[in-house]
Amino acid sequence: MYKxxxxxxxxxxxxxxxxxxxxxxxxxxNYQGVKQVRIGKFIEVWLExxxxxxxxxxxxxxxxKMLANPVIENYRVEMVEVQGK
Amino acid sequence: MYKxxxxxxxxxxxxxxxxxxxxxxxxxxNYQGVKQVRIGKFIEVWLExxxxxxxxxxxxxxxxKMLANPVIENYRVEMVEVQGK
Numbered sequence: 035m036y037k038x039x040x041x042x043x044x045x046x047x048x049x050x051x052x053x054x055x056x057x058x059x060x061x062x063x064n065y066q067g068v069k070q071v072r073i074g075k076f077i078e079v080w081l082e083x084x085x086x087x088x089x090x091x092x093x094x095x096x097x098x099k100m101l102a103n104p105v106i107e108n109y110r111v112e113m114v115e116v117q118g119k
Numbered sequence: 120m121y122k123x124x125x126x127x128x129x130x131x132x133x134x135x136x137x138x139x140x141x142x143x144x145x146x147x148x149n150y151q152g153v154k155q156v157r158i159g160k161f162i163e164v165w166l167e168x169x170x171x172x173x174x175x176x177x178x179x180x181x182x183x184k185m186l187a188n189p190v191i192e193n194y195r196v197e198m199v200e201v202q203g204k
Contacts, residue, residue: 035154041161056162060181067167067177069120076126076161077141082152092152096145
């Protein structure tokens, strides 16, 4: 069993209305120091495959096809746990 | 200027319908090895404060008040960049 963390972030230059809304709300709450907020996804996947190489390849594919939108988002796959085998 | 990454995840035992939907879709796409998917938030905050201790305290407060829902979510604040001062 493998576990991966996948970090999905908006590409630079892509507007982030959700992040902007949070920044404004934080400033209203008197956190004037907040200059920018960007909101992305943190996805944890538990996966059973033959070997680590297969797990990594499949996770990259899944990210490209479904977990991220490669047109506007970047992603980073990080293997965090390898149990058994 | 400080930069922090904040990882917001659902607490163990809290159902994650979004993660379940993604897991099912991945299995339909023939990734049978996927056992579980949990979806959280990855929040980047750029902040100007007097010192690192203030930045850390404020980020914890913001997470508690706004960025996470402490009833059902855990969060982790990670300082990643410290420029100037």
